[in-house]
Amino acid sequence: MQRSSFSLSHTLLCAAAAVCAALVTTNAQAFDGIVEKQVFNLPTYTTVNGQVIKGVRIGYETYGRLNAARDNVILINHFITGTSHAAGRYAASDAAPGYWDMIIGAGLPIDTDRFFVIATDALANPNRASATVISTGPASIDAATGKPYGPRFPVLAARDTVEVQKALLDALGIRTLYAVAGASAGAWMSVEWASAYPERVQRLVSIVGPGVDSPAYAIAKMSSWGAAVRLDPNWAHGDYHGKAEPLAGMTQAMRLVTLDALSFAWADKAFGQKWADPSKNPGEAAANQFAVDATLEKIGEARAKGMDANSWLYTLKALQLPSAKPERIKARSLFVGISSDQIFPPLLSKRAVEILKAQGTPAEYVEMNSPNGHADALGATIGLAGPAIASLLAK
Amino acid sequence: MQRSSFSLSHTLLCAAAAVCAALVTTNAQAFDGIVEKQVFNLPTYTTVNGQVIKGVRIGYETYGRLNAARDNVILINHFITGTSHAAGRYAASDAAPGYWDMIIGAGLPIDTDRFFVIATDALANPNRASATVISTGPASIDAATGKPYGPRFPVLAARDTVEVQKALLDALGIRTLYAVAGASAGAWMSVEWASAYPERVQRLVSIVGPGVDSPAYAIAKMSSWGAAVRLDPNWAHGDYHGKAEPLAGMTQAMRLVTLDALSFAWADKAFGQKWADPSKNPGEAAANQFAVDATLEKIGEARAKGMDANSWLYTLKALQLPSAKPERIKARSLFVGISSDQIFPPLLSKRAVEILKAQGTPAEYVEMNSPNGHADALGATIGLAGPAIASLLAK
Numbered sequence: 058m059q060r061s062s063f064s065l066s067h068t069l070l071c072a073a074a075a076v077c078a079a080l081v082t083t084n085a086q087a088f089d090g091i092v093e094k095q096v097f098n099l100p101t102y103t104t105v106n107g108q109v110i111k112g113v114r115i116g117y118e119t120y121g122r123l124n125a126a127r128d129n130v131i132l133i134n135h136f137i138t139g140t141s142h143a144a145g146r147y148a149a150s151d152a153a154p155g156y157w158d159m160i161i162g163a164g165l166p167i168d169t170d171r172f173f174v175i176a177t178d179a180l181a182n183p184n185r186a187s188a189t190v191i192s193t194g195p196a197s198i199d200a201a202t203g204k205p206y207g208p209r210f211p212v213l214a215a216r217d218t219v220e221v222q223k224a225l226l227d228a229l230g231i232r233t234l235y236a237v238a239g240a241s242a243g244a245w246m247s248v249e250w251a252s253a254y255p256e257r258v259q260r261l262v263s264i265v266g267p268g269v270d271s272p273a274y275a276i277a278k279m280s281s282w283g284a285a286v287r288l289d290p291n292w293a294h295g296d297y298h299g300k301a302e303p304l305a306g307m308t309q310a311m312r313l314v315t316l317d318a319l320s321f322a323w324a325d326k327a328f329g330q331k332w333a334d335p336s337k338n339p340g341e342a343a344a345n346q347f348a349v350d351a352t353l354e355k356i357g358e359a360r361a362k363g364m365d366a367n368s369w370l371y372t373l374k375a376l377q378l379p380s381a382k383p384e385r386i387k388a389r390s391l392f393v394g395i396s397s398d399q400i401f402p403p404l405l406s407k408r409a410v411e412i413l414k415a416q417g418t419p420a421e422y423v424e425m426n427s428p429n430g431h432a433d434a435l436g437a438t439i440g441l442a443g444p445a446i447a448s449l450l451a452k
Numbered sequence: 453m454q455r456s457s458f459s460l461s462h463t464l465l466c467a468a469a470a471v472c473a474a475l476v477t478t479n480a481q482a483f484d485g486i487v488e489k490q491v492f493n494l495p496t497y498t499t500v501n502g503q504v505i506k507g508v509r510i511g512y513e514t515y516g517r518l519n520a521a522r523d524n525v526i527l528i529n530h531f532i533t534g535t536s537h538a539a540g541r542y543a544a545s546d547a548a549p550g551y552w553d554m555i556i557g558a559g560l561p562i563d564t565d566r567f568f569v570i571a572t573d574a575l576a577n578p579n580r581a582s583a584t585v586i587s588t589g590p591a592s593i594d595a596a597t598g599k600p601y602g603p604r605f606p607v608l609a610a611r612d613t614v615e616v617q618k619a620l621l622d623a624l625g626i627r628t629l630y631a632v633a634g635a636s637a638g639a640w641m642s643v644e645w646a647s648a649y650p651e652r653v654q655r656l657v658s659i660v661g662p663g664v665d666s667p668a669y670a671i672a673k674m675s676s677w678g679a680a681v682r683l684d685p686n687w688a689h690g691d692y693h694g695k696a697e698p699l700a701g702m703t704q705a706m707r708l709v710t711l712d713a714l715s716f717a718w719a720d721k722a723f724g725q726k727w728a729d730p731s732k733n734p735g736e737a738a739a740n741q742f743a744v745d746a747t748l749e750k751i752g753e754a755r756a757k758g759m760d761a762n763s764w765l766y767t768l769k770a771l772q773l774p775s776a777k778p779e780r781i782k783a784r785s786l787f788v789g790i791s792s793d794q795i796f797p798p799l800l801s802k803r804a805v806e807i808l809k810a811q812g813t814p815a816e817y818v819e820m821n822s823p824n825g826h827a828d829a830l831g832a833t834i835g836l837a838g839p840a841i842a843s844l845l846a847k
Contacts, residue, residue: 273744274719284704288683309679324668349668
């Protein structure tokens with residue numbers, strides 16, 4: 058069946074049609090099944106920092122079938138603003154399939170005729186607009202008060218999502234992962250997995266990730282993506298529930314994330330120096346905008362409206378708290394970069410491969426040549442990594 | 453005479469000693485004279501947008517001597533947070549010389565035995581902490597009211613600084629520029645010059661600039677650098693004079709500019725995952741920071757305190773309003789990039805050279821191999837471009 062490769066992330070990026078010109082192409086074959094969001098519940102969970110949370114749950118979806126030996130499992134971790142929806146459609150009428158639909162499916166690099174693919178939401182996933190995202194986090198209701206936890210929710214680390222995912226796998230009787238894979242923050246989480254449980258992870262696929270040694274610069278970048286929220290008086294140190302929300306701050310945060318995930322070539326092609334309003338010359342008044350800015354604001358606001366601000370800040374913090382140690386990683390690894398990536402430039406993936414190879418862990422670097430920046434790993438361009446992913450999974 | 457290459461920009465970046473390790477080296481020979489800040493006044497100036505401003509002035513400094521033919525002049529434009537102080541010291545006791553002191557001086561690539569170097573402040577220069585910066589802008593007193601103009605000051609375009617600089621050159625009887633040069637925003641302004649007055653500009657030196665065609669992405673990045681100020685309620689749409697100033701917003705703006713100007717390698721080397729306070733585990737509370745973040749906040753705040761918020765926003769806007777057209781540029785051109793630059797990556801300078809060459813304008817690209825990012829063009833690393841600059845100036 059023919060499917061469009063227009064992904065969820067691009068649905069967000071493409072609030073303005075002009076943005077999409079460079080991003081949208083078509084692809085051949087993809088996951089055909091109708092996907093059902095499932096829920097995994099844990100009565101209690103103790104965070105790596107020792108805090109007990111009651112009634113923890115995450116959502117997940119699966120593509121393909123678990124084999125009898127339960128050794129054909131590929132775990133997919135999502136990007137920072139993403140969800141578990143990596144492939145397929147929840148309903149035949151859905152406008153777009155999951156973001157990696159062009160590489161997950163029958164006969165595709167992540168072949169659902171062969172593999173059982175599990176994609177989960179991270180804890181504190183901020184996408185509250187998506188009815189299918191039900192991860193426990195600061196927006197969850199605290200049974201003790203009947204109100205959202207807000208800033209009283211315990212700090213989460215990247216490893217906490219790994220531990221809840223592991224509990225899910227244990228519940229499904231899955232002991233080993235044929236592979237763990239993800240893009241951007243999903244790559245970060247996949248590295249976390251390969252380090253936390255080296256004996257369980259056979260292969261690692263990091264797409265446009267920050268490498269294996271959790272760089273300080275990435276910590277600082279996460280803080281930049283949260284700064285605007287904290288500047289918004291409506292944030293009120295996280296106690297905004299039931300009051301006006303910090304939409305202005307979240308809009309700027311999402312605007313910055315969106316800009317960082319794109320590229321010079323993308324902006325030039327789509328906008329050049331076009332004015333937002335032909336009757337309002339940006340040279341005449343401080344408030345008169347260029348089209349690129351007006352579009353980014355619009356995208357930023359649309360994305361912000363779908364997110365819970367505290368959950369966003371908790372997500373950023375979790376990524377600042379990885380526990381991965383390169384020397385623990387044993388998985389046969391593939392690191393894929395994008396030539397025009399301005400968030401995690403190719404040098405980080407290249408360095409990761411050097412570090413792993415030096416310690417005897419088999420690792421390979423592949424570059425996707427694309428002019429449109431980091432976000433291209435969440436759209437059709439991921440197809441360029443298809444052969445390398447298929448090759449890793451064949452080994 | 454031996455001088456340290458520790459520049460003004462690094463004085464700001466190096467608020468915390470750890471930041472400096474990777475940035476500071478020593479150099480050989482530099483500009484020896486004591487520099488005096490001079491003032492150029494225009495009774496009235498009409499902006500490119502047709503607004504009349506009374507009593508416009510900019511500061512400038514010169515190194516070397518104007519020859520009889522008045523044809524040995526090199527104009528230096530400063531980076532976005534910089535000033536005219538490109539070389540030398542205002543007093544022998546100054547801790548640091550100007551930011552390009554290692555390439556401007558007797559026997560150096562920009563040889564003050566041969567050239568008359570003029571460096572000016574841009575209009576609306578935001579560095580109010582520097583007693584020597586007196587550029588007219590929104591922080592200037594409006595004679596009509598006796599109060600700062602604030603948001604009532606006319607919008608300025610990049611070309612307005614060029615026009616005031618041209619009036620200065622005219623007043624000095626200088627008709628042609630042997631070269632125009634600058635780093636980052638200074639490169640942007642130099643391209644603006646080469647396009648505005650092609651018959652007057654013989655050579656162009658763009659160091660870590662955005663190229664020749666004013667990309668839309670750079671427009672959006674400038675807006676990102678202003679967003680935090682506008683989120684700060686103290687900004688009050690620019691009417692903060694005499695009241696609490698938008699320091700929190702300016703701190704975040706400067707933090708982001710600083711981070712963008714550095715690199716992954718810089719952060720890893722200086723900080724890794726070190727905590728800001730050994731007794732406050734970032735995994736235990738949202739407010740507990742990593743050292744990299746605490747240092748960036750400290751640098752951001754120090755830089756913010758020295759700046760006027762409106763002038764910063766006017767500076768950003770001016771850079772969003774260039775008039776340069778590549779096809780007008782006739783100057784023999786040198787574009788220099790830095791391998792690890794995350795603001796204006798090398799591909800932009802390379803593209804500029806391709807565009808110019810294709811139209812028959814002689815142009816060359818040289819890359820400085822440095823791991824520390826964009827800001828390295830404002831410190832000792834600029835020495836790596838010395839031979840290429842000297843070679844251009846010898847042609």
